[in-house]
Amino acid sequence: MRELEVPRLARPLASGGLADSVFTAALEEPRRVQFEEAVAGSAAGSARRPVTAARFAADVAAVARGFLADGIRPGHRVVVMSRTRYEWTLVAYALWAVGAVVVPVYPTSSAEQVRWILRGTGAVGVVVEDDHTAMTVAAAYGARTDLTRLWQLDAGGIDTLVEAGAAVEEVHVHQLRAGVRPHDTAVICYTSGTTGRPKGCVITHHNLAAETDNLLAGWGELLAPPGERPSLLAFLPLAHCYGLMVVVSAVRGGVTVAHQPDLSPGALLPALAAFRPTFLFAVPYIFERILGSARAAAQSGGHSALFERAARTAVRYAAQAQRHAAGQGPGPGARLRLRHAVYDRLVYAKVREVFGGRMRSAVSGGSPLSRDLGLFFAGCGITVYDGYGLTETTAAVTAQPVGAVRHGTVGRPLPGNAVRIADDGEIQVRGDVVFAGYLDDPQANAAAVRDGWFATGDLGRFDPDGYLVITGRKKDIIITSGGKSVSPQVLEEELRAHPLISGCLVVGDNRPYVAALITLDPQALASWQILKGRPTTGPEAARDDDELRGHIQRAVSRANSRVSRAESIRAFRVLPREFATQQGLLTPSLKVRRSAVLRTYAKEIEELYASR
Incomplete structure (x- = not known):
């Protein structure tokens, strides 16, 4: 499948503008x-x-x-x-x-x-x-x-x-x-x-x-x-x-x-x-931090092992339920359902209370939500509908269908829009949400929009049922000195899923192999240190801890198992602090500014390769 279009569910705005709805509501439902x-x-x-x-x-x-x-x-x-x-x-x-x-x-x-x-x-x-x-x-x-x-x-x-x-x-x-x-x-x-x-x-x-x-x-x-x-x-x-x-x-x-x-x-x-x-719109960072806070609370109460067992059960339960909904399996078995019910009282109910206790659905956007994170919250009783879009598409252009979530994808085109995959893998979109163009920039407009299709700069593919999977960004593709093209997204997402890791940037352009810059979550680090009976220190002091580095190395090895040998991370450096908007390393919407990180940590990157 290379192209998919979904018809509108709502009629286009026939007249007037956005402010009209305010005055209509005041007349129809003033209270x-x-x-x-x-x-x-x-x-x-x-x-x-x-x-x-x-x-x-x-x-x-x-x-x-x-x-x-x-x-x-x-x-x-x-x-x-x-x-x-x-x-x-x-x-x-x-x-x-x-x-x-x-x-x-x-x-x-x-x-x-x-x-x-x-x-x-x-x-x-x-x-x-x-x-x-x-x-x-x-x-x-x-x-x-x-x-x-x-x-x-x-x-x-x-x-x-x-x-x-x-x-x-x-x-x-x-x-x-x-x-x-x-x-x-x-x-x-x-x-x-x-x-x-x-x-x-x-x-x-x-x-x-x-x-x-x-x-x-x-x-x-x-x-x-x-x-x-x-x-x-x-x-x-x-x-x-x-x-x-x-x-x-x-x-x-x-x-x-x-x-x-x-x-x-x-x-x-x-x-x-x-x-x-009753509902939430958020970005993956928020769901990651809420999971991190729940994990830290369990650790501080001496229930770390219980929480980890519950988390694994939530992911497994939701994965089997998702496959059953897609007609691909029998669903959770009796023993798994029983364990899930027990953990619902002990753990999952407390996760729902973090959101206030009334919410059963949410939307994640801004960047793809990791599959395991989506499955964890689904197992806790909160279905997170992942979507995909850009400023140029007025936010979302795809979303998970109601009742047919497939974690690890960003859903299908929103009604009134079409999505296609170009020969080079680039995602292109057309429809009601595509913007009117870049301000006073005809050259950029000509490059971005051709025959009504907007070229997003993102790479993706459709699964057999028409769900879009984001595989990377064209400008982020790393080409090693050996000529291997590497999309960093898979590796970075896998590493960020580790409880101790808050950020990751994969590097390797014109280098002999791929490496990674990694940042630690201060809250998760402090909880880990308390659990180990060690004094709590910041990431800068802790990054040379041999046991901690062993945890990070195992996380890197797990991430490497998802890619080929030529794409795998051969070296990593734990940075002294998290990426932050104040440093200009994150956008205000919490996306990593890759070029800014590469400039800021140029010395560390050189040392990474020189050491090998």
């Missing part, structure tokens, strides 16, 4: 709770106030009037540079209501990155969160930018807009909203820049509506158990297309949303437990 807004100064998830559909529409109209009073007009581009919070969503819908364009920017961006975006978009205004982001914009500001307005959320920016708009009649907002068309630009979303300068992706109201409406039509039944009001905790960065899609889906689907600005485990896990969402 429905659309958001749970955090109370200023409260601990994570400890105090929230409800925002009804009617109030949200009133807030959007009031802020939109303020933008009009400050000179924002249809087609104007406004940067939004803030963490994930209610005001971010409010500002976006207010801008869409007057026909303006949202330009999301990560609050962690450097002055140079902000300058690049300001110049590229010609943004006339910027909404920042705090003094830090305001100072970054000030440092980026220059004579060649069109920026003339700045609003700061933590300095009363919303109140300032509302006060300014008091003299503007609301009817002017609705007149401008009536002029918005489906194929008008809604967002200029910049790529994460893992392989070069970020490019501005032009995403239309039609693109976002097609993405969210087809997901709601096909997967809406997963959002909550029957009889419960669906709710989700939005913690992914709204500057990332995936995070933005999540919130737009919730608004269009009537899902109650709470915003969580900090996605570190120490802040996110208490927020999940307090809010108790």
Whole structure:
């Protein structure tokens, strides 16, 4: 199979734009709770106030009037540079209501990155969160930018807009909203820049509506158990297309949303437990950290062996259940079902409680979820539907079908889209979610889109049933000095699955063999050291521990068993610290910036090869 197309489940947006759904909901269900807004100064998830559909529409109209009073007009581009919070969503819908364009920017961006975006978009205004982001914009500001307005959320920016708009009649907002068309630009979303300068992706109201409406039509039944009001905790960065899609889906689907600005485990896990969402959109990193936290809690309580047995049982149980669902086996046997039931009371129920206890389904995106991780959570009673997409495809373009999950794949094309595999293995897509092009970059557009097909730069294949399997990225392919082509993804995913390993980068371009840079999970390392009766130290001090290196070597050997001898890792180096966004080694969506890691650790790589 080389090509697969799935028909639409939802009709394309016939008229208007994204803001229309806000005012429609206010008329049809004014009392429905659309958001749970955090109370200023409260601990994570400890105090929230409800925002009804009617109030949200009133807030959007009031802020939109303020933008009009400050000179924002249809087609104007406004940067939004803030963490994930209610005001971010409010500002976006207010801008869409007057026909303006949202330009999301990560609050962690450097002055140079902000300058690049300001110049590229010609943004006339910027909404920042705090003094830090305001100072970054000030440092980026220059004579060649069109920026003339700045609003700061933590300095009363919303109140300032509302006060300014008091003299503007609301009817002017609705007149401008009536002029918005489906194929008008809604967002200029910049790529994460893992392989070069970020490019501005032009995403239309039609693109976002097609993405969210087809997901709601096909997967809406997963959002909550029957009889419960669906709710989700939005913690992914709204500057990332995936995070933005999540919130737009919730608004269009009537899902109650709470915003969580900090996605570190120490802040996110208490927020999940307090809010108790019925559904979750996340990235593999979050599921990896939740598994790591559960493992560490078991170790600290002296139940490490019990947890590991339960984890193996969960994977085995879910794998056999998946094969049975595909008509390829009898399913879990009586003894396995009994063990699973026992571990459900002892272990799996506690894993579900980490998510708040109400959730039975979730979505993972951003990068492929490892098969064993997906099977573990399925065995715990939480089905994780993996998907695949890019900024250029308005987030997801494939997803696991409801009730037919196949872990280790990223599912089938979303309704309204087609996916094909080119002769060189590259994944190409066509359909409603494919963006309108790169901003002011005809050369990049010509290279990326041909005859309506967008070339993703990713490599993949279809399994016999039309499920897409991601095998790597064209630009990440390593070619050794012996001419062997190596896709690092399989090795890196296998190594990251080890409890002690948090990150991995496989190297070997123009080298005689493949090697790896490995980072340790500080929390898992500390738990291991306590278990061994050793003083807890950071990764830098522990990496020369012979027993620890033995664990890592066995993990490398297991990863090597999945590839040929020529592709296997012959040497590795444990790094002194994890890859981090602050170092520029991870994108804000937690993908490794390969070129940045290679530059930062060039000396260590040279030493790796010199030592052999």
